[in-house]
Amino acid sequence: MIRLDAEQRAAAAIGRGPVRVVAGAGTGKTAVIAERFRRLAKAGAPPGSILVMTFTDRAAAEMRERIEDLTGSAAPGVGTFHAIALSWLRADGRAIGVPAGFRILTGADRWILARELMWQLGDLALTGDERPDDLVAPALLMLERLKQELVPLERLGIWAREAEDRDRGELMQACVRLFRAYEVECRKQRLVDFEDLLALAVRMLEQRPQVLEAYRARYPHVLVDEYQDLNLAQERLVELVAGGGEPFVVGDDDQSIYRFRGASRASLERFRNAFPAATTVTLGRNHRSSRRIVAAASALVGHNADRLPKQLRSGRTGEKVQVWACPDGAIEADAIAREAARLIASGLPVAEIAVLCRTNAIARPIATALAAHGVPHVVIGGHGFHDRPEIKDVVALLRVLRDPGDVVAIARAVTRPPLSLDPDQALAVLRDRKDLSPLDALKAWAPAGLFAHLLQTLAAQAAELDVRDLFFELMERTRYLDVLSTTLEGSEAARAVANVSRFAELIAEYCEVQADRSLQAYMRHLDLVLLSQEDERPAEVEGLADAVQVMTIHQAKGLEFDGVFVPGLVEGRLPQSGRSPRFELPATVLEPLVRGREDVIAEERRLLYVAMTRARRLLYLTRASHYEGGRRWRDSRFLEEVRQAGTRTVERRDVAEDRVSPPPALPASGEGAPAVVLSYSSIASYRDCPRQYWYRHVQRLPVVQSAEAVQGVIIHETLRRAGEARRAGADVTSSMLRALHHDVWGETTFPDPRRAATFERNGVEQLEAYRKRGGLDARPEFLEQSFSVAVDGWTLNGIIDRIDRTAEGWHIIDYKSGRPLARGRRDLQVALYALGAESALQLDPIELEIVYLASGTSTSVDHSSASVAEAAKQGAEVAEGVRSGRFDARPDRRRCRLCPYRLVCADAL
Numbered sequence: 001m002i003r004l005d006a007e008q009r010a011a012a013a014i015g016r017g018p019v020r021v022v023a024g025a026g027t028g029k030t031a032v033i034a035e036r037f038r039r040l041a042k043a044g045a046p047p048g049s050i051l052v053m054t055f056t057d058r059a060a061a062e063m064r065e066r067i068e069d070l071t072g073s074a075a076p077g078v079g080t081f082h083a084i085a086l087s088w089l090r091a092d093g094r095a096i097g098v099p100a101g102f103r104i105l106t107g108a109d110r111w112i113l114a115r116e117l118m119w120q121l122g123d124l125a126l127t128g129d130e131r132p133d134d135l136v137a138p139a140l141l142m143l144e145r146l147k148q149e150l151v152p153l154e155r156l157g158i159w160a161r162e163a164e165d166r167d168r169g170e171l172m173q174a175c176v177r178l179f180r181a182y183e184v185e186c187r188k189q190r191l192v193d194f195e196d197l198l199a200l201a202v203r204m205l206e207q208r209p210q211v212l213e214a215y216r217a218r219y220p221h222v223l224v225d226e227y228q229d230l231n232l233a234q235e236r237l238v239e240l241v242a243g244g245g246e247p248f249v250v251g252d253d254d255q256s257i258y259r260f261r262g263a264s265r266a267s268l269e270r271f272r273n274a275f276p277a278a279t280t281v282t283l284g285r286n287h288r289s290s291r292r293i294v295a296a297a298s299a300l301v302g303h304n305a306d307r308l309p310k311q312l313r314s315g316r317t318g319e320k321v322q323v324w325a326c327p328d329g330a331i332e333a334d335a336i337a338r339e340a341a342r343l344i345a346s347g348l349p350v351a352e353i354a355v356l357c358r359t360n361a362i363a364r365p366i367a368t369a370l371a372a373h374g375v376p377h378v379v380i381g382g383h384g385f386h387d388r389p390e391i392k393d394v395v396a397l398l399r400v401l402r403d404p405g406d407v408v409a410i411a412r413a414v415t416r417p418p419l420s421l422d423p424d425q426a427l428a429v430l431r432d433r434k435d436l437s438p439l440d441a442l443k444a445w446a447p448a449g450l451f452a453h454l455l456q457t458l459a460a461q462a463a464e465l466d467v468r469d470l471f472f473e474l475m476e477r478t479r480y481l482d483v484l485s486t487t488l489e490g491s492e493a494a495r496a497v498a499n500v501s502r503f504a505e506l507i508a509e510y511c512e513v514q515a516d517r518s519l520q521a522y523m524r525h526l527d528l529v530l531l532s533q534e535d536e537r538p539a540e541v542e543g544l545a546d547a548v549q550v551m552t553i554h555q556a557k558g559l560e561f562d563g564v565f566v567p568g569l570v571e572g573r574l575p576q577s578g579r580s581p582r583f584e585l586p587a588t589v590l591e592p593l594v595r596g597r598e599d600v601i602a603e604e605r606r607l608l609y610v611a612m613t614r615a616r617r618l619l620y621l622t623r624a625s626h627y628e629g630g631r632r633w634r635d636s637r638f639l640e641e642v643r644q645a646g647t648r649t650v651e652r653r654d655v656a657e658d659r660v661s662p663p664p665a666l667p668a669s670g671e672g673a674p675a676v677v678l679s680y681s682s683i684a685s686y687r688d689c690p691r692q693y694w695y696r697h698v699q700r701l702p703v704v705q706s707a708e709a710v711q712g713v714i715i716h717e718t719l720r721r722a723g724e725a726r727r728a729g730a731d732v733t734s735s736m737l738r739a740l741h742h743d744v745w746g747e748t749t750f751p752d753p754r755r756a757a758t759f760e761r762n763g764v765e766q767l768e769a770y771r772k773r774g775g776l777d778a779r780p781e782f783l784e785q786s787f788s789v790a791v792d793g794w795t796l797n798g799i800i801d802r803i804d805r806t807a808e809g810w811h812i813i814d815y816k817s818g819r820p821l822a823r824g825r826r827d828l829q830v831a832l833y834a835l836g837a838e839s840a841l842q843l844d845p846i847e848l849e850i851v852y853l854a855s856g857t858s859t860s861v862d863h864s865s866a867s868v869a870e871a872a873k874q875g876a877e878v879a880e881g882v883r884s885g886r887f888d889a890r891p892d893r894r895r896c897r898l899c900p901y902r903l904v905c906a907d908a909l
């Protein structure tokens with residue numbers, strides 16, 4: 001049993017009335033709640049009459065265990081807010097019309113439903129975006145926040161109708177319509193989402209006094225942990241069930257990292273307003289971290305304004321807090337892995353070391369470095385189920401069976417178990433196959449012959465078998481799992497097998513509810529699941545307890561370790577830059593207390609504070625000057641704030657550049673190294689990720705075009721035909737434009753028939769808006785004009801959409817069907833076009849305009865001899881990289897997600 005200090009005992013023992021405990025990091029919040037429970041039970045309260053509300057399942061389990069240890073009896077009233085609300089709704093939800101036997105709608109299913117409705121409604125404000133599917137998740141996040149903050153949909157609808165910012169107003173109106181349709185569909189299908197649980201429980205207690213009284217009578221004692229992170233729905237739940245009683249709540253405004261955008265102290269303040277008689281006590285004695293760690297963390301969080309008063313102190317000794325400066329991200333990751341290995345060798349238990357990252361993406365190179373140094377580690381929640389290599393393998397195999405011409409999937413299928421062929425050789429066979437189909441080409445190559453034949457046989461059976469049987473057949477005949485089990489290390493093999501079994505279960509679950517169980521239908525569903533990014537959790541690894549724990553700071557809440565590393569302390573990563581305001585709830589629809597849009601930096605500072613206060617003895621804050629790309633990253637402002645704790649507390653160290661081998665060169669081409677020919681898009685592609693360039697331009701792996709890309713092709717072709725008509729002297733009328741568009745649609749196979757109608761309608765609207773703005777009034781001189789120009793050892797090729805002659809010279813127009821380009825890309829494109837137009841087409845002087853059809857805007861862009869020289873220099877650098885076979889992967893979460901080669905790329909994030 002843990003002994004409590006005087007401060008903790010006094011807090012737990014406060015006699016009557018509501019209590020608010022403001023408890024600093026490491027001051028033993030859980031212990032105080034458990035002690036409060038013990039005292040109540042000892043005073044005669046039946047354990048079942050004490051309701052203990054926590055934030056996460058893990059916190060609930062820990063709390064239950066602690067209470068049961070302390071009291072020796074069960075604690076049935078301990079649970080998360082969601083679990084408690086669910087049980088109440090199951091028992092009494094009928095009182096407000098919640099259907100009996102409702103199902104919980106979560107994850108990918110919820111995303112798929114919302115996406116389906118978005119396309120059914122076809123609001124241009126959502127479906128007219130460059131990647132409309134990317135808007136589903138932020139829209140659903142906004143819906144969650146509406147429910148969490150108990151904002152009625154009507155209130156947002158009124159705001160949207162009256163908004164001065166027309167674009168934002170239209171977007172919000174489209175969201176309101178989507179949310180209404182979502183609610184109707186949920187009701188129809190007896191579905192309740194996660195946030196509904198809380199909102200409905202609140203409504204039930206507010207509208208049905210007899211139900212409320214019953215719960216109040218059942219739980220005369222209410223204890224709540226992590227009060228600072230409660231949203232309004234959770235606060236209302238506490239206020240209702242504990243109303244008139246004596247709630248006991250514990251929280252720390254400095255550790256508020258989940259509260260949506262609101263002031264960190266909003267929940268604790270609101271509690272005092274709801275229970276004016278509440279006694280406030282403050283706990284300041286940290287029982288976890290060393291004095292130095294507490295001093296450094298306090299120096300940091302002291303920079304946040306408007307905190308509740310508290311003074312954190314510790315009596316423990318410990319090492320100085322280390323601040324490391326590294327030349328680049330690889331060296332930073334390597335240094336962390338080396339230090340972790342050193343600590344383990346010096347006797348620190350491996351599970352007592354944690355690497356806490358701002359995002360999952362930051363964890364990846366560190367996990368790679370730990371593996372390279374042989375340090376056992378586990379990335380918690382980082383690698384999603386569908387990103388696991390074995391799941392990508394089986395998805396690739398299924399993709400081959402769906403479409404035996406899918407070269408990217410075939411490339412993965414033959415270079416991974418069970419065959420594991422040499423990638424260079426396999427890609428060369430696929431690239432140089434001439435007129436053969438990919439599988440026929442592999443059949444003619446001895447190492448792959450039998451396997452390619454087997455895939456062809458299974459692909460032929462795919463039409464007759466349901467996907468469940470087909471998958472069974474695939475696993476059985478490829479012996480995929482047997483091979484995996486013999487090639488992977490024990491626990492990793494077990495994990496891989498467990499994940500593939502889970503994948504088989506998911507197929508079975510799909511087949512149970514769907515009438516169409518064909519491979520084609522299942523793959524359409526799987527494509528949507530992957531698109532949603534609503535991932536399953538991978539299977540747990542055996543021996544999790546004996547590994548360095550790599551996780552996000554949010555996941556580390558409530559945990560503690562002897563040694564903690566916090567990497568990536570640069571501006572833009574920690575703190576992260578501000579979030580996109582597009583889908584942010586307008587402040588005025590929120591409750592006044594959380595309206596004050598708190599500084600994002602304060603929120604990020606609290607995150608680092610939480611990370612630092614997880615450490616007991618050793619704390620390392622690290623950063624690198626360079627991560628991916630050429631730019632230099634600035635130190636996080638937080639490092640300077642931590643250093644203000646003084647040199648006796650914080651020690652700075654420059655990590656030497658003593659490692660980093662260059663990535664191995666890849667073949668620049670299958671047939672020697674011919675002259676390098678580049679275009680704007682290939683230069684941009686190489687600069688984004690040389691490996692992606694390699695797949696596309698060197699290995700020439702063909703990819704399936706997305707619906708959005710085909711829409712772009714259709715719009716360009718329609719504008720070309722309209723331009724031809726105008727050049728021939730005709731006026732482009734609305735009906736002519738519509739007819740041209742209709743013709744092009746008829747000649748094109750659109751890859752997604754279900755969404756075709758919305759895309760077609762949006763295309764017509766965008767084209768007509770451009771025509772109305774006078775975009776098709778002038779007579780074009782050239783359309784889709786290609787050029788080729790030799791530049792300093794490489795050749796620039798390009799196609800200019802349209803060139804008009806003007807009184808002063810030439811007007812070059814580039815149509816874009818997607819979002820406005822980032823400035824750097826735009827300047828590069830414009831300068832390269834200028835180079836082509838002036839040098840190859842001999843046009844002078846020129847002016848350039850980029851037309852964004854989706855947003856109905858256009859930009860005239862200047863170019864200068866300096867920008868043209870800079871573009872030529874960038875092209876020369878790319879040409880040099882291509883010539884010397886430098887095709888290193890440059891993974892980036894967003895880029896990899898959209899990358900058509902992610903299935904075959906081992907570095908995909």
Ligand code: SF4
Binds near residue numbers: 889892896901906909
């Ligand atoms: S998946 Fe990522 S790292 Fe791999 S090629 Fe594509 S963008 Fe590059």
